[in-house]
Amino acid sequence: MPEPARSQELPPRLLADPEMIDACRARDFTRVFRLVKTRAGVYPSMIARRCDLTPSRVGEVMAGRRQLLHMDVVERIADGLRIPGHMLGLARRPWETPAALTTVEREPPVAPVREQETPTALPGADVDDILALASRTDLSPSTLQALRASIEDYWRRDDQHGGEALRPAVVGQLRYVTGFLKENRSAVIQQELYGVAAELARLTGWTYFDARQYSQARTYFAEALRLAKAIDDRQFMANVLACMSLQATYQDKPGDALALVRAAQDQARTADDTTPRVLSMLSMREAFAHAALGSRAATHTAIHEAHRQFEQIRSADPDPAWVTYFDEPKLIVDTGIAHGRIGEAAIAEPLIANALSREDSSNRRGRAFHAFWLARTRLHLGRIDEACHTATEALERASAVSSERVAGHLREFYGQLSPYRREPAVMAFEARLREALPRQVSGSSRS
Structure with a gap:
């Protein structure tokens, strides 16, 4: 600026x-x-x-x-x-320091590395490309299955640890797959390849979104949208648009969030194979957008529709793999968060607490998010000691995940404690916070 x-x-x-x-x-x-x-x-x-x-x-x-x-x-x-x-x-x-007082640190001189200390050299990217071109053969269904299995594994690791460390591997695999798209393949294999590439592009966008690098995230989400459109996968296009809608709520662009999720719903409704679980997830994203706009009645309507669609789910539904995370605990916790966003903390608190008690313990990032939301609702209800206790329990999960979004939620909660800084529970939480995540507190502390 x-x-x-x-x-x-x-x-x-x-x-x-x-x-x-x-x-x-x-x-x-x-x-x-x-x-x-x-x-x-x-x-x-x-x-x-x-x-x-x-x-x-x-x-x-x-x-x-x-x-x-x-x-x-x-x-x-x-x-x-x-x-x-x-x-x-x-x-x-940055603007608080006058330009005349700004100093530029000199980089320390780099000592020359003796030849014998140089590690074994790896081939350059161009050589990798040549070798890959020379060795390519027809892709088999098992290869495509392995690619999809690796994507599922990436998502599991992303839930457990955050996506920062995964991103180079995901981007590398995306480039690997898009290289196959340039070759002549059977229609069936080509369709599968586009689907795999679209999922990898969305996953890459998600890792940037989780790091709050929104411009890069949008670039990869747009690429995922283009790849899905090439094979007319309207359900997946709806999924990507829903991701972009969620990002818009984080960027405080609720109008964009609503427009994107409505576009997602339009895509899903025109697909022949859209399942109730997909429609339920999209209705909940719509509720988030309305809540960001401060539209209470519209938020309630979208929540009701999400639950109505969820009740229609059957075990035989052909749900795509990317929506299976949206189970009953996720529906309940998102319902609580939507109520919390429009100031209905008394409704939100028991919903989030119930969902947390049922969530998969391996999803550290999700549980950290939801625990901080629970702490926020308890704080809004005036239950300061309970809010700080909940937030303290969330710290262990948050410190194990590399996620700037988690850190952002942490800073928001810490900021909301400002009027209560002298309360013993708040002081104890702050001490625990400084011990667990000192960088986050130093960025928010007051002199």
Whole structure:
């Protein structure tokens, strides 16, 4: 974001005002935006433009009808309005250090490596390509089956540990498979190859999404969409569009999220083999989009439809492998999260708690997400000790997973504890947090 002119910065008197300090500490953007308007003359349209928000969203916040919780949005507000990072519980922002004081560290000199210390050399990528071209034979059904089995294994490992370490292997396999697409194959084999490539592209996009590298994620999701369209796999196209819708909710673009999930539903409904489980999953993604928009009635309608479709699932349904994760505990926990997103914590809390008690323990990332959501709902209900206890239990799972999305949820929860910093349970949680994930706390601590 380009640095605004000095005339656009907030007056020092406002930044030093106790009311502004308290509003920022609590991340109460209703008060922050109102103070910025009345004390600095920065009107809602200007706030929206500087912070990359829609004017309607700013209006909802100022009217007290909406909260802004995502770290991406908090960081955009800090940078757009030039609110120092420590006031919002963020690390020092890059623009807070004058250019004249910025230092560039010199890289230490690299000692020459003696030839005998060089490890055994591997062939270059170009040689790999030549060797692969020379050795290619007709693909057999067993080869395709092995490729699909490896994708299932990638997803399991992604659930357990996060996708950061998996990404190079997944991208390499995607390139390997797309290389086969350039050769003449039978129609059946070609159809299978496109399907495998589409799944690998979606998995790659998901690993970038989990790392909050949204631009790269969107590129791979779009490629997965193109590959699925080439073989007219409308169910899988719906799946990819649903992933893109979920990403849009993380980027605080609820309008995009709703448009994408509706496109996904259109694709699914025109497919001959779409199953109730797929339609149920898509309805729940629609509920998330409506919740992000603050539309309570529409959220309830989408939740009802998700449950109605789920009740129609039969064991003989030809569910694609990529939707089997959407089981009853997942339906229940997503229902709780959707209610939580629209402020219905009393409804959300028992649903999330019930689902957590039934979820597969091997899905560490999912259980970490859901435990933090449970902690958030308990905090909103005023059960501070219980919320901190739940969050502490989630730390062990979170620390075992390489996922920036998990870290983002952790930072959001930690930020919501600001008004209760002197509570013993909160102090104990913070101490445990510093011990388990010191980097996350240092990025959110206050001086």
